[in-house]
Amino acid sequence: MKLSLAIVALALTVPTVAFAQDSTAVVSNGQYPNTFSSGSANVSPFTNKSKRFNDWAISFGAGVPLMQSSDLTSIKNGNGKNLFGYSAYVSIDKAITHAFGINLQYDRGETRQGWFNTKDSAPSDASATQHVGARTQYDAISLLGDINFSNLFRRVDNHSPYRWALHGYAGVGTIAYRAFQKDEKGQRLAAEIKPFQLGSMFAQAGAGVKFKVNRRIDIEGRLMYVMTGDDEFDGGGRKYDPINQREEQVSDNFFNATLGVSLKLGKHESHLMWHDPLQEIYYKLDVLANKNQDIEVCKKGDLDNDGVCDDWDRQLDTPAGARVDGAGVALDTDLDGVIDLYDKCVTVPGPVENQGCPTTAPTPIGPVTDSTRTLEGIEFDLNSDRILPSNTPILNNAVNYINSSSGSYTVVGATDTRASDAYNQKLSERRANNVKDYLIKNGVQSGKLNAVGRGEKDLKYPECNPATKCPEWKNRANRRVYFEAK
Known part of the structure; x- marks a missing residue:
């Protein structure tokens, strides 16, 4: 080389x-x-x-x-x-x-x-x-x-x-x-x-x-x-x-x-x-530390104190206490023309004259059970008290139904037979209380509702016990919350 x-x-x-x-x-x-x-x-x-x-x-x-x-x-x-x-x-x-x-x-x-x-x-x-x-x-x-x-x-x-x-x-x-x-x-x-x-x-x-x-x-x-x-x-x-x-x-x-x-x-x-x-x-x-950046926000202030600056607030006279969206407009969940602040039935549309609640509703006849189509019960996942999104239409219908009636109701929670009696009792109580809280939050008067848990003592399919093996759809049907008229 x-x-x-x-x-x-x-x-x-x-x-x-x-x-x-x-x-x-x-x-x-x-x-x-x-x-x-x-x-x-x-x-x-x-x-x-x-x-x-x-x-x-x-x-x-x-x-x-x-x-x-x-x-x-x-x-x-x-x-x-x-x-x-x-x-x-x-x-x-x-x-x-x-x-x-x-x-x-x-x-x-x-x-x-x-x-x-x-x-x-x-x-x-x-x-x-x-x-x-x-x-x-x-x-x-x-x-x-x-x-x-x-x-x-x-x-x-x-x-x-x-x-x-x-x-x-x-x-x-x-x-x-x-x-x-x-x-x-x-x-x-x-x-x-x-x-x-x-x-x-x-x-x-x-x-x-x-x-x-x-x-x-x-x-x-x-x-x-x-x-x-x-x-x-x-x-x-x-x-x-x-x-x-x-x-x-x-x-x-x-x-x-x-x-x-x-x-x-x-x-x-x-x-x-x-x-x-x-x-x-x-x-x-x-x-960045040496750069002086004075940022001024809300140059025009927030006249109605809804948390949205007047620079981009589309409703400058929002009533005090009303929840608003990002544009400062008061929320109307059911789009019935009555904002949620004044709506007695937040999720059910109704006329302004009736404070946002429907004026007519079917009258309940006799006791209300799981099979009542007007006031249905809901089911839960295994070992869970979370209300499923698919069940919210049923509960919203229950809000309408209960508000339009003069009676009161018991929210009953139940479980399947898996786990111990003590655990199932507490789980059923949580399920009933969660449904009760949802109804009250969406407009039902708390005096109309009572929540109880019956654990595994109130089975929709009694043949499903620890000694027998039931199909999953029956176990799921046992994991429920339903309503009883008092």
Whole structure:
């Protein structure tokens, strides 16, 4: 791999340096926010001029590679002393969001592995004992994803300067290398791979810790693990050579520890990867806190004191105590022309002369039972005393019926036979009282009503007892409230 490849890659940044972004400017105009935006105050059309942060950088660094998983290693494990090579990298870094970026990186270096440094003399029995030395010169180009974990997981902040960040890297690329092996007979080329071939693909992943020196410069310590996918990278020779059969792995891998510098490009104050979204929230809160907004409501007052300002009140002379809708108009639930405040039969229409109640009604004959069509009973869900919406028409008819009669009535609550006698007794009382309260609330005089609970002692279908299994429709019919004329 030639160094000119890195120079060409660096040249790609030239037309993009001007497209950078700033962290504090607030953009607002007559067109934004709109229905297609997030509603934020910092919303503008997406153009190069509207970018608010620097998002490009050039990074370079140097370090030490150590063969770790191979037939010939750099780390001492019974095969001699530790051997240190050298490495260098340069990359073009593009931040996509405050927590994710993409880096195009060029690496060049040399690993050293085996029983001795190839610059030293080999033992006289190196080939016989396989105590050989090796070195590998490599060039690589890779595309790396960059995750800023510190920005990704930030949740709280104490307004302190944000100077440290943990990054994770992973990516793939192409690697070219020349591996040399040395024994007592001398040094020879053991393997060579050209770039951009199928066998030259490799992967690397790792992590780094960045420190923000200033708005232009970051320094970073990084540890990467490089997986070559090649059993000949370490200089052990061809696939079936004796040295390459010492270990079972088919990929010679190595660690690469580096120390580097990032130069952030652009004209703005902040780089996107160092942008703290919480700080932007603090800024917006400060702007709102310092902005004097005097909001005057009800400029014309509320003359009738109905809670609706005269600016939009459609009925300025609402009687005191009347309930009104959002436009300030007194409510007339049954639409009979008598507002609820004066209507004696709120849910049943009637003429004004009779205070909103009907003038005629059928006269009840004899006792009133569940089967009386004029004054029907209602049913309840299991273990519930809630009046179902489907039963309100029946109860509204009962309001009309009771108000038009001269007698009084007992509201009787009942249950099915499930649960204990004591529980069912209390449940039936709650059912009866709920119906009584509903009738009184809708216009029935409280003196006309009495509520009693009979629990499971008043079954519509007596054959439904704990010893027999009844169909559900019979159990539901037993869970009821009905009316008895006194």
